[in-house]
Amino acid sequence: SQTIHQWPATLVQPVGSPLSLECTVEGTSNPNLYWYRQAAGRGLQLLFYSIGIDQISSEVPQNLSASRPQDRQFILSSKKLLLSDSGFYLCAWTQGQGSFFGQGTRLTVV
Amino acid sequence: GQSLEQPSEVTAVEGAIVQINCTYQTSGFYGLSWYQQHDGGAPTFLSYNALDGLEETGRFSSFLSRSDSYGYLLLQELQMKDSASYFCAVRSISSGSARQLTFGSGTQLTVLP
Numbered sequence: 001s002q003t004i005h006q007w008p009a010t011l012v013q014p015v016g017s018p019l020s021l022e023c024t025v026e027g028t029s030n031p032n033l034y035w036y037r038q039a040a041g042r043g044l045q046l047l048f049y050s051i052g053i054d055q056i057s058s059e060v061p062q063n064l065s066a067s068r069p070q071d072r073q074f075i076l077s078s079k080k081l082l083l084s085d086s087g088f089y090l091c092a093w094t095q096g097q098g099s100f101f102g103q104g105t106r107l108t109v110v
Numbered sequence: 111g112q113s114l115e116q117p118s119e120v121t122a123v124e125g126a127i128v129q130i131n132c133t134y135q136t137s138g139f140y141g142l143s144w145y146q147q148h149d150g151g152a153p154t155f156l157s158y159n160a161l162d163g164l165e166e167t168g169r170f171s172s173f174l175s176r177s178d179s180y181g182y183l184l185l186q187e188l189q190m191k192d193s194a195s196y197f198c199a200v201r202s203i204s205s206g207s208a209r210q211l212t213f214g215s216g217t218q219l220t221v222l223p
Binding site: 034036042043044045046049059090092094097098099100101102103104 | 141143145151152153154155158160197199210211212213214215216
């Protein structure tokens with residue numbers, strides 16, 4: 001069966017520090033992968049999606065970037081975090097009709 | 111671009127039926143799906159409609175009218191554990207053939223005893 005792993009679950013980082021969140025998918029090949037961010041009490045904002053290795057599309061211009069070095073690995077990064085980067089970050093992949101999410105990373109920038 | 115509208119809050123009592131509506135504007139429409147999210151957790155997939163009509167999955171049903179750009183999620187025999195946020199999401203085809211999923215802002219359902 002397919003599973004999606006995302007880590008870490010929680011993260012507290014100072015302003016200006018770098019960020020790297022990793023997501024891996026098991027049990028499938030060539031998945032469409034997505035990074036979303038959710039502010040407290042809000043909906044999910046699509047940040048990046050990828051249809052294949054090194055194929056990344058950005059939805060919202062900001063100081064975040066994404067990379068897909070391997071078929072089943074999707075990484076979200078930042079060189080310098082801002083306070084406004086705080087939120088709940090979710091990695092997801094699609095299969096058939098549904099999208100399936102990792103456990104999420106709750107990022108607090110202080 | 112895509113946009114979705116759904117009520118921000120709905121309250122109902124245990125055992126009742128509740129309907130959460132969703133209207134959308136999008137290009138390249140592919141389907142409408144629904145997700146449930148409990149506090150602190152990740153969204154979980156509930157249902158999907160690509161064609162007009164009603165899809166039933168246990169106590170949950172979802173409806174789509176593509177001509178009206180409208181859908182709803184129907185929850186029957188409400189239970190306390192159904193208290194959660196419910197999101198509608200439009201799946202659309204973007205450039206590059208990726209199927210984008212754009213979410214509404216969510217409806218907070220509170221089930222009262």
